[in-house]
Amino acid sequence: MNTDQPLVRPRAPGMYDVARAAGVSHQTVSRVLNAHPRVREETRARVLAAIEELGYRRNTAARALVTRRSxxxxxxxxxxxxxxxxxxxxxxxxxxxxxxxxxxxxxxxxxxxxxxxxxxxxxxxxxxxxxxxxxxxxxxxxxxxxxxxxxxxxxxxxxxxxxxxxxxxxxxHLLGGRMATRHLVDLGHRRLAFIGGPADSLDSTARQRGWELESAAAGLPEGRLLRGDWSAQSGYDAGRQLVRRALPDAVFAGNDEMALGLLLALHEAGFSAPHDISVVGFDDIPGAAFFSPPLTTVRQDxxxxxxxxxxxxxxxxxxxxxxxxxxxxxxxxxxxxxxxxxxx
CATH class of the missing domain: 3.40.50.2300 (Response regulator)
Structure with a gap:
């Protein structure tokens, strides 16, 4: 066997091949491909059979040039x-x-x-x-x-x-921030904290705004704002900051990962949710129902x-x-x- 000869790949079938196999013009093949209503059913069936037999695939790049649709x-x-x-x-x-x-x-x-x-x-x-x-x-x-x-x-x-x-x-996200905060207010909590994501995150900004608006509507004192980066580590670090001072009644964490880190920091300091503090997250990530305790959160659709x-x-x-x-x-x-x- 001569291995020096270049491998020649067979040419892919084109629209003209389909037309020849079906005994129609290439314009008729085009009409069938574009679901044109003025094609007889017998002709349409013959073209579709030829397409299947030959394994024809339309050239989308060429079609885009003609139809301006990609x-x-x-x-x-x-x-x-x-x-x-x-x-x-x-x-x-x-x-x-x-x-x-x-x-x-x-x-x-x-x-x-x-x-x-x-x-x-x-x-x-x-x-x-x-x-x-x-x-x-x-x-x-x-x-x-x-x-x-x-x-x-x-x-x-x-x-x-x-x-x-x-x-x-x-x-x-603003509504989600309000919903999380209103839940904590309805439970009787007065001293709230919020762990936000990065300062340039638009989602975090909207969630923080919801927390602020709902807190103000409930007449609550200004809550404590901490900043994270969406990671569990940053939630843990924020939790360590919270336990060094008077613990708030509840914390709204800007996402579930930060809530997870927060729960560990609370546990290590001898506190537990919800006995000592209520915690709400955001996202409802897979596994949020299996945190310890299972996490109250805001689910995104x-x-x-x-x-x-x-x-x-x-x-x-x-x-x-x-x-x-x-x-x-x-x-x-x-x-x-x-x-x-x-x-x-």
Whole structure:
């Protein structure tokens, strides 16, 4: 056997091959592929049989040049392995696929204006039909970067507003912050603390604002604000700070990971939830029901967020854009980490 000869791969069947096998013109094959109504059922069946027999796959790049439709959506996000952003991406991809789109993803370690602009230019080269920006920070929510884009843009951000071809959706993090705080107030707690995420996180800012608004509405004294980075370690560090001073009645942790670290710090200092202090988290991560104690938390509906985002893009592509933000309500999940103050 001569191993020096280059391997020649067989040519993939094309539209003309399908037309020849079915005994029709290539225009008829095109009409069948595009579900044109004016094709006889007998002819359609013959073309589909030829497609299956030959294993024909349409050239989507060529189709995009002709129809200006690529069937692809572009997604920009900050690079992160955190539960929230990862869950948003997965829900978005599933909703896009269900609607007949594929997703082209760019995750950025550097969210500078130059890198975001490069990602958007890449999507234009791919002829994507729409863009989704998961705007976890102000850099990604900067509307100047999307000005003049030839396709609709959906920004997933709790603090943005729709404008000039940019549409907005998000989980209602502010409402979630209010729900968590109202739960603690209804249990009789007066001295509250909040462990927030990074200062530049838009989600954390909205949750903190909900805590502040609901505390003020209940006439509570100003609570203690601590800052973490979403990690369990930062929640543990915040807990160590809290136990060095007078312990508050309750703590609203900005996510479940920080709540987990907080619970360990409390345990090591000889305190327990909910006997000495009530603790609420945010996210309802897998396993939150198996913390010790099971964690009361605010659940995000990522599936509805993904579907709503794709619906926004579809409406915009059909000339029916949404003029107001579309906010997905969260859900309070009550478990064993919170209890009435009088019950202690």
């Amino acid at each position: 069937g692809t959506l572009g997604v920009v996000t900050a690079r992160s392995a955190l539960y929230g952003p990862t869950s948003v991406m997965l829900a978005l991809e599933a909703a896009a696929r269900e609607a007949g789109y594929y997703v082209s993803l760019v995750s950025l370690a550097d969210t500078s204006a130059e890198q975001i602009q490069a990602a958007l230019e890449h999507f234009q080269d791919q002829s994507v039909e729409g863009v989704v920006i998961i705007a976890s920070t102000p850099d990604l929510a900067d509307d100047r970067l999307t000005a003049g884009l030839p396709m609709p843009v959906v920004t997933i951000s709790p603090l943005a507003a729709p404008h000039d071809g940019v549409y907005v959706t998000a989980v209602d 990522f599936s509805s967020l993904g579907v709503g985002c794709i619906d926004l893009l579809s409406s915009a592509l059909q000339g029916r854009p949404a003029l107001e933000p579309v906010l997905v309500p969260p859900e309070l999940v009550v478990r064993g980490s919170t209890a009435a103050r009088a019950a202690r």
